[in-house]
Amino acid sequence: MNARAAAVALRDVHKRFGAVHALAGVSLDVPQGEFFGLLGPNGAGKTTLISALGGLARADSGTLAVMGHDVTRDYREARRAVGIVPQEVVFDPFFTVRETLELQSGYFGLRRNGEWIDELLERLALKSKAGANMRSLSGGMKRRVMVAQALVHRPGVIVLDEPTAGVDVELRQTLWEFIRGLNAAGHTILLTTHYLEEAQQLCSRIAMMKEGRIVALDSTASLLSEFSQRVLRVKLEGCELPPALAAGAARDAAGWWRIPIADIAHVEEALRALRAAGATVASLEVAEPELEEVFVKIMHREDAVL
């Protein structure tokens, strides 16, 4: 494993499926140890990109490398360096949870992997199901087994393709606690998800894809500060918004005013202005910048190409 290489390095990757240009020149570097988010609407090319990283799909042109290993020329080392949790819940109905993990270890040439399998079962709350057939598990449990399968060979790069779809809140928290621990231990995490609040909380850097291209790539904090803002949401009774606060404000269908505020200290100034105007505040809340707003703005930009 090359210590200085990027965990994931993509250069001008193209992939077509017939008339569909699924990847239209994607270039990207994810440094080692990063918790990286890959976001985009359905059909943006995220899963194709992940498939190409894992060798499930072959790029028409361009290069892809994992931990410095080219996924085509040096595919054995590249595949040992990456663990992928596929988007679809898939399992082999012939085997138990433990057999599934033992077989997956064997595929990577690991003969005595029992201790790590036990730890995975413990930390993913699957210990009591170790002897259960895969068919008997709930959807959330099957997904956690898939996470364990991706980790049996302790890969440096862990790719999670919508890992929390259909997983209940408690199990989701367990999963994220585990993944955060792996990231803290030095593993690089590449996450795709439609739960943007999860990406906002977890990812230090984010790429957004649209129609096979990366249309935004920056730290989460920079994206939030550039494309979203903190707003004071107020509902007024029996009066209109004072002119002093009207600049940039907007009212939604439910009657809430959204007043942009640059800093949390400006909340008091806005309240003072409301009181001075004799306005009665029925409800009030401060909404922090949201990745969802960033996502919507970027996806609707006409020139959404970097």
Added chain:
Amino acid sequence: MTGFPTLLYKEVLRFWKVSFQTVAAPVVSALLYLVVFAHALADHVQAFPGVTYLQFLVPGLAMMAMLQNAFANSSSSLIQSKISGNIVFILLPPMGPMDLAAVVRALTVGLGVFAATLWIVPIPVLHPLWAIAFALEGAALLGVLGIIAGIWAEKFDQLAAFQNFLVVPLTFLAGVFYSMHSLPPQWQTVSKLNPFFYAIDGFRYGFFGQSDVSPWASLAFATAALAALSLVTLQLLRSGYKLRH
């Protein structure tokens, strides 16, 4: 090869977990063929001098069961994994699939057929090494063909078509129930183009020391067919045909 022993273990475990269907059922089918055909034809057919029809039938039925089960093992494992999607767990690690488990299943079924027919009709084993060689050859041939079918088929009915319109006719027309010499000359020529015929004829030689063609010719023809299919399979796996997009 990394992971290869695990894949073999997985495939053997897979068929063994449903051994009622994958081992016991083919043995019972072979027994039924034996009982029915023996009753209907025993007095009418003399295949080899000094060999009763019942004795003649047993190696043929055993080999037919082996061929069909070798094909069923590799092809069904692949198509099930493809359709359910769990084939990703084999495609993601750094290794390639092989067909040895099909051979293991075929030999298990073959041994089962012999064990079950032993008390009905004892047969000699004059050249056991020839019998073992052709058992391995036939099972490997159909195991590889099963991989090709499993890779090519995208639906269960495509696989069923492959099995019903190719594998079953070729096994039935390979001399399981009759000696090739009892056929009209033109059908003898057609039979000689069927690689399954050589597997069955050579296998029979291992028991009776008699066959329609020389066991060396059978070995050469069956090995050539196995080599050709293996090369096609390796090329399919290398290219990722219908497996990697």
